[in-house]
Amino acid sequence: MAATAADEAATRDVQRLLVQFQDEGGQLLGSPFDVPVDITPDKLQLVCNALLAQEDPLPLAFYVHDAEIVSSLGRTLESQAVETEKVLDIIYQPQAIFRVRAVTRCTSSLEGHSEAVISVAFSPTGKYLASGSGDTTILLWDPSTGKQVGRALAGHSKWITALSWEPLHANPECRYVASSSKDGSVRVWDTTAGRCERILTGHTQSVTCLRWGGDGLLYSASQDRTIKVWRAHDGVLCRTLQGHGHWVNTMALSTDYALRTGAFEPAEASVNAQDLRGSLQELKEKALSRYNLVRGRGPERLVSGSDDFTLFLWSPAEDKKPLARMTGHQALINQVVFSPDSRIIASASFDKSIKLWDGRTGKYLASLRGHVAAVYQIAWSADSRLLVSGSSDSTLKVWDVKAQKLSTDLPGHADEVYAVDWSPDGQRVASGGKDKCLRIWRR
C-alpha cells in the first residue's frame, strides 16, 4: 500500500523539497532530507520522533516561517514564496512545556458582589458566567461584554459554596443552575425567569460541593459526612451515601470533563474558540454523543474526598455502598479530579503528595511527591497526560502521569497558590493565590 502511494507520488511528479528540522532554540536535528511537498504533520511527526529517538512518541507541532503546518506542508507554503533550491527550516515544538507569558492587560472587571466571590462556573455553551459570593447571592454575567445579565438570584441565607450548571445534553438552552450553600440547602435556579425553581433540603450542615450529573441526578457533599443524591427534575432525594468519618470536602464525576465541555471538541478547535455553531438540536446531539463516549457502558462513577484522610469510589445511581475505599493519605484531602478519559483519579492532599488511583476500581497506582507543603488544587490537561498542581509552597508543578514523575516546576507566585485550572482546550493554565495575582501560563 505504501509502495503504490509512493509510485503514485512519483508518477504524479509531486514537487519535493529539502527540509531541515530545527528546535525552538535554533539547534539542528539530523541532516537535511527531501520530502514530498504534500507531506502531512503526522508523517513529519513520525520522522521527527525517529530522529529524536524518543521512547514515547512525542506529539509535535511544526512551523514554517511562523505558520503552523496543519493539513500539509504544501498548503502552508502556498501563501509563502518558497525557493525550492534552498533547504527549508521546519521548526518542531514538543507540546506541553510551559512558559509564563507576561499578562499585560485586564480585559474586564466585573463588579457587583458585595462580599468575596467564592465560586464561578461557565455555562456549558460558554454564553454565561455564574458567580456565587459571600453576600449569599448569585450573579449572571455575559463574558464577552462584562455586563450583568438579569437579576441577582437571592434566597440562600449563608454564603454560596459551589455552583453547577445543568448539562448541555439534558437541555441545550442552559437554563438551570444549581447552587449549594453553608446554610445546608441546595437550590435550583431558572436563570431565564430569574427565580428559584426548587429547594433541596436535607443536609444538616454546610454543603461543600455540588455536581449536576449527566443522567439527571444531582450530587451534594456536606460537612455532615454524607453525600446526597437527588433527582434533578423533581428534587426527590434518591439516596444518601454514608461512610466518611469527617467532612466531605470534594467530589468528582467520571464524566466531569465531557459535561464541562458539552458540544465543544478540543481536538478539532483552533487556539481561539469562537461561538459554537449549529442549531440547539445539533449541539444537544453532539454533547450527548461525547457524554456517552466517556460514560461507557456503566453508570457514572463518583469519587469523594474527606477530612478523614480517605476517598470513596461510588456508583451512586446504583448502590449506596461504596465500590472502594481508598486510603493512604496522611492528611486531609482537598481535591479529587477524574482524568478527562476517566481512567485515572488524582487526589491532592495536605500531606504534600498527590496520589493516583485507577478510575474504575479505585486501586492505588502511585504517589507524586515533590511539593514541600500542602497541595491545594490540581487540574488535568485535556489529553489526560499531564497534571498541574498548585500548592501552599507557592509553586505549581506539572507532572507527567505516564512516567509518574515531575515534568516541569513552575515557580513564580509570591505566596500560596490557592487555585489552578487547565483550560479544556489544553492551551493555558491559570493560577491564583494569596499574593492577589492571577497568572496565565502557556507553552
Next chain:
Amino acid sequence: MERVSGLLSWTLSRFLWLSGLSERGAARQPRIMEEKALEVYDLIRTIRDPEKPNTLEGLEVVTESCVEVQEINEDDYLVIIRFTPTVPHCSLATLIGLCLRVKLHWCLPFKHKLEIYISEGTHSTEEDINKQINDKERVAAAMENPNLREIVEQCVLEPD
C-alpha cells in the same frame, strides 16, 4: 477559723491537683516525641543506598535511636538525625545526607526543622560534610542539578 482552714485545705488540694497535672503533661511530652521519632525513622529507613542494593536500615547507617525529635512550638518540631556512613572515607556521605533531607521534606506530614549530622568520629571530614548537608543554598543548588536529582529520586522512591 473554720473558713480559713477550709480555704487552706482547698488551696492545698488545688495545688496538689495542679502539680499532678503538670506531671502528667511532662509524662505526655516524651511519648509524643517518641511517636514522632518513630514516624521519621519509618520514612528514612526505606531509603536505598546509592551504591549498594540495601536500604539504610539494612546497612545500619540509620537506627531508631539516631533520630531525635524536639518540640519547638505547637505543631512545629526540630528533627535531629545522626547517621553513620559505612566506611570512614565514604564519598557518598553528602548524597546520603541529601536523600535524608529530600525524603523528609517531601513525605513528613508535620511542620519540621531538620538538622542532619554525621555521628561523631565516624568520618574523616565530618565537620565539612555537616556544614554542607545543613546549608539550605547548597541543598537547593544540588537538587537543581538534573543528574543528582535523578539519583536522589531513585534512592528515595518507595517501591510500590
